[in-house]
Amino acid sequence: MRTRGAVGLVVWIFTVVMLGGTVPAPLYPFYVRSLDLSELQVTIVFAAYAVGTLTALLLGGGVSDRLGRRPVLVLAVGIAVLSTLVFLLAPTLPGLLFARVLSGLSVGLTTGTATAAIAELHPDRRTATTLATVANMGGLGLGPVVSGLVAQHLPGPTVGPYLAFLVLLLPVLAIGLVPETRPRTESLAGAMRPQRLSVPRATRARFAAAAVGGFAAFAVLGLFTSLTSSFLGQELGDPGPQLVGFSVAVMFAAAVACQLLVQRWDPDRAALVGAALLPTGTALVVVALAVGSLPLFLLSAVVGGAGVGFSFQSAVSRVGGLASADERAAVTSSFFVVAYLGITVPVVGVGEIATATSLTTAAIALAVLVVVLSAAAALLTRRHPTPVRG
Structure with missing residues (x-):
């Protein structure tokens, strides 16, 4: 895969994984009604996302430096898919909490890995920084828009947005075509160690x-x-x-x-x-x-x-x-x-x-x-x- 295509695919994956982190935002009113959630419970469900992200930072910080960029991106997308399945199959308060933790974990692993991969694949550092910035915060901003539109106009408001997210993840199947910019130096067990x-x-x-x-x-x-x-x-x-x-x-x-x-x-x-x-x-x-x-x-x-x-x-x-x-x-x-x-x-x-x-x-x-x-x-x-x- 040529450099431009490789950068484009990594930016897409970065954007979509970040998008997945905010897909639930417009759906909270449905969960409030179906599960009778209080304001405190809603904010705890929201904050569970940060718990997952912090876990990724503390336990997986720098893991792609040791395992390679592609394996960690695949792992992050796999966790994002698992999070989505929990949202779909366990629409309960414990299910929401667990799904949000998984979502945060996926986002935490993706952020550093994709940012590094874009910087290593793109010849211009300033452009690479801009692409990573837009993918990061732009993906978070697109999540509520895509989720809200799907939930508003298609049946199954707490199902359709997650299915749309899974469809958007399909290009990750081409990740094997992206050049590896950081060859593996350690096993998975050795690479997953707490970040100092x-x-x-x-x-x-x-x-x-x-x-x-x-x-x-x-x-x-x-x-x-x-x-x-x-x-x-x-x-x-x-x-x-x-x-x-x-x-x-x-x-x-x-x-x-x-x-x-x-x-x-x-x-x-x-x-x-x-x-x-x-x-x-x-x-x-x-x-x-x-x-x-x-x-x-x-x-x-x-x-x-x-x-x-x-x-x-x-x-x-x-x-x-x-x-x-x-x-x-x-x-x-x-x-x-x-x-x-x-x-x-x-x-x-x-x-x-x-x-x-x-x-x-x-x-x-x-x-x-x-x-x-x-x-x-x-x-x-x-x-x-x-x-x-x-």
């Missing part, structure tokens, strides 16, 4: 600046992804999966656009813009919930998504420059562990508050947290700027 987490002492302050920003960005991302269906259901009664999917995708679209824009910016400047946009977006969520305005809620998704794009891409860029090649995997894994904790702990807390009080109260609590975190990230970025490379 560490940050060099001299760079810990700059790491903290990036990690706090990443944590805040993922907390905002989790808020929108997990509770959009609840807001729309509260305000519109039965908005339909198509509208829910579109509303979730708006945030990811804004995040992708800003991730592409920020690649040409100074990372510290981008971090400060993100630190301003994240609390603005959450403040708009609070107002939208209080007045019951869908246009204002969509605006908050755009602003919050822009904040996620600026903050996350800037953080990844800064973290990548904090360590030598030998330490980079440990430092990057440490950052992603902090970031994915942002999509679990605060989001579950929001679900618990929403169950005990109201969505508006829960949003206010998260907004206060995001303000504090964003202020801390901005202060740390100012005090510990990224060195200018001469």
Whole structure:
């Protein structure tokens, strides 16, 4: 297979696996009705995805460096298929939790492996980075759109979207034609070992600046992804999966656009813009919930998504420059562990508050947290700027 075709196939697999991570987002109202789920249970199901991703980072970080890119991509797709089968065959609360963990595991294995494969296959590093960025966040944004459209217009709203996902995975059958860019050096048993987490002492302050920003960005991302269906259901009664999917995708679209824009910016400047946009977006969520305005809620998704794009891409860029090649995997894994904790702990807390009080109260609590975190990230970025490379 020629280079262009190989890159295209890896980008497709990357995009579709990420898409699978957000397929359930527009379907939560159906699960709420059929399983009588509370807001807390919905957010726990959502957060189970991050548990799987963290497991992949901690146990499978760097595994494709030792096993090769193709075997790990095949493994990740196989886990994605298994996750889908659990969604289809066990539509219960335990089934949803297990399926979401598997989905997160698949996404976690795919992210690092596909990003590395694209960089190794494509001759231009900047283009490879752009393709990986679009596949990553773009796939997450496409998931709710595809799922919502299928659920809205075809029978079996909690079946059709998963079948569509399986169809989209079919091109993976050609993975054997993709050149292997990292030959196997170890057996599977030897390659699957815990990823070391560490940050060099001299760079810990700059790491903290990036990690706090990443944590805040993922907390905002989790808020929108997990509770959009609840807001729309509260305000519109039965908005339909198509509208829910579109509303979730708006945030990811804004995040992708800003991730592409920020690649040409100074990372510290981008971090400060993100630190301003994240609390603005959450403040708009609070107002939208209080007045019951869908246009204002969509605006908050755009602003919050822009904040996620600026903050996350800037953080990844800064973290990548904090360590030598030998330490980079440990430092990057440490950052992603902090970031994915942002999509679990605060989001579950929001679900618990929403169950005990109201969505508006829960949003206010998260907004206060995001303000504090964003202020801390901005202060740390100012005090510990990224060195200018001469």
